[in-house]
Amino acid sequence: MTRFVLTKILHAIITFVLSGIVIFFGVRMLPGDPALAMAGEEATPERLEAIRSGLGLDQPLLVQFFKFLGSIVTGDLGDSTRTGIPVTEMIATTLPVTLWLALYAIVVAVIVGIALGMIAERFRGKWPELGSNFIALLGLSVPNFWLGLLAILGLAVGLGWFPASGYVDVVSDPLRGLYYLTLPAVILGTSLAAVITRQTRASMIESMGTDYVRMARAKGLSRPRVLFRYGLRNSLIVLVTIIGLQLGGLISGAVVTERIFALPGLGKLTLDAVFSRDYPVIQAVVLVITASYILINLAVDILYSVINPQIRVSEDAS
């Protein structure tokens, strides 16, 4: 098991380094000039040159690359070309917003999705299944931003149940913080919840039809026990994979959701940075997002082996 985890961590590190290389060169292939974006259309060539040398952009690409690598190792990712604030500081203030939003959305999506999926399985062919299928279909097909606007109009502006925008730090004031994040989290989690609903329904139908579930019932076990310990537990193996794959989409979805609800998160920072060719910030943000993808996948891999004992053994042998 330790061997398995160590191998996975090593894979994660290699993936991270490789994606670092791609990010560095990818950002530099973006059309546009950061010096021009900073100085404005009217700037003289001398002024642009000065800005470039100040940013180190006049150095050969390879030199810039090794500086970039060095900056990752030291954790000093440079300053924003737009605001002059250290990039690490900007990320430190925006990342928690996005993390809380994403985490909240996942929790909502998993609870709602699994519940709706299990209801659909339990009442096959009856109206609860139809209802569950309908909600899942809506969640998948209605665009996030439109749903977000509707929610703001209806629940925030109309009924006044939730704030329409704004952010309160979750750590310093958990209740108010979560209250402010509820609407964005529900909106962000919708499509994930829809996918989980469908997947739960499908894998529950499969696992509840297996011989071991029949055997569990023949043992005289109570219905909930059979449902959760024998049915859901084995469905989780598939579910965790699906959820892991969907989390990537959740982060890009966060960019849009943060925009709609005016949350000061990573998404907003990314958009601003891209529009002003703020190389250090773009690089750093993409790096952080990449790292979170890699961490999520690592977590899914490890979780997968915890849930499915058969994986643990066969992978151990490798």
Place this chain on the structure above:
Amino acid sequence: MSASNRGDVTPSEFVLEVSALEVSYESPVLHDVGFILAPGERLALVGQSGSGKSTTIGAILGLLPGAGRVSSGSVKYRGEELVDADPQRLQTLRGRSIALVPQDPMASLNPSMRVGDQIADALRTYGMKDSAEVTRNVTRLMTEAGIPDAENRRRSYPHEFSGGMRQRVLIAIALSGEPDLIIADEPTSALDVTVQKQILDHLQELVTERGTSLLFVTHDLGVAGERTDTILVMHEGRVVERGTPEQVLGSPQDDYTKALVKAAPSIVVEREAKPAENASDESEGEAASANVLEIKDLHKVYKLRGRGREVHALKGVSFAAKRGQTTAVIGESGSGKSTVAKIVLGLEKATSGTVLAGGRNVDATSRAERSILRRFSQPVFQDPYSSLNPMWSIERIIREPLDVFKIGTRSEREKKVAEVLDQVALPASMLERRPADLSGGQRQRIAIARALISEPELLICDEAVSALDVLVQEQILDLLRDLQVGLGVSCLFITHDLAVVANLADDVVVMKSGEVVEAGATKDVIDHPAADYTQKLLAAVPGSGLLNV
């Protein structure tokens, strides 16, 4: 002991009374099924798949699959009506009073739960609270079910157990509620024959010790005859015959039972060994060899991923198969018999050793040579349900080898398809259908037709009848025999079933753990087995004593 069918026990003393039971899905599938079971009595329900055995036990347990329901009749457990009983009450009875030993041990344990926990789960449900007591009882039950080192093994997951050991776990679960009725649903049909005997002996011992009644569901008349007091034969949802094993097996009254008794696996060799001369005469020009297949010192080592672990699947296997005859390779799972088949077919490469098929080394490297070898031998696999492409029509499935080997024109191919379909005794109306419309036996005929159409010299049947019911099995074996006489095709028959060997093979090769332990003419090997292992195999065949009367 077997008092129930004489009626000298008062009704409330019966453990189980089933009367006029009818189960319906859209239409009735079970008609007027009735029987009674006294304390300590052992009753067998015998029939083929689809005869209604499993539906009957589903109705007793209240676990009918899908939309099935009891449409009339009654099931009484110690006088208490179970049909339409409160689900809560049924849940209480299951496990504590009526326990199940299911059919497929590989699929009946929760794969994500330690085996000990699955037994503990039952114990806790039956009211055992103290966790030390639960653990102690789990270990005790596992030990009693014949699992060595239960103290450690209870922490293992199902996939770390063999099929036989899993079935022992399931038996431990069945015993954990101290039920007075155990329903064993084909408990060993998925297991090797020697394991099968151990498990059945053990189950029988435990049941007798405790005075538990046993409802034993099986398709195997031999097993039923040896191990129960009363036999009920079911056919198409009805009980067609009932009586003691002696009555049912000795003088069956019903036509269906007669057919079943006749088709029941028997290991008396009826065939005289065919002289191999006709084959060698005809093939004088070509290689002049009487052997269609020669295997010399074949080794196969599988490397497991990492850590340099290796499995020696074959350890120097040598034998030859005569042209125009059937050579059976018999052994249990893990004996390496299927590996031999794969190497002969060119699906696997041997680690060392040679295989000559029709005088050609199967290790050939050139494309042309490989193509010739592929045409030389054709496979028929075990599971006719998964070895036919479900999307294709029967016509396309059978024709495919001709397309692949580019044999004949379009019209010639069509003619040839009709011809082989006729050879396997299927009507031409089959051609447009798809595999899903066909029964298991019909599918296996299609698989044989597909194998024959490119006119191979060697047919390799890997457990080709073991997924089929015994009557269908008999028909397919007949077909193979006829085809051999008619077409002179040689056959390498991989099987675990001695009865099939006795019925079909001219020669037999007995394999164990990657080695040949005995080989020779079928009659010699079965009548005078030399190796210990062969003797053990013969002794384990269920009903070998009973059926040869």
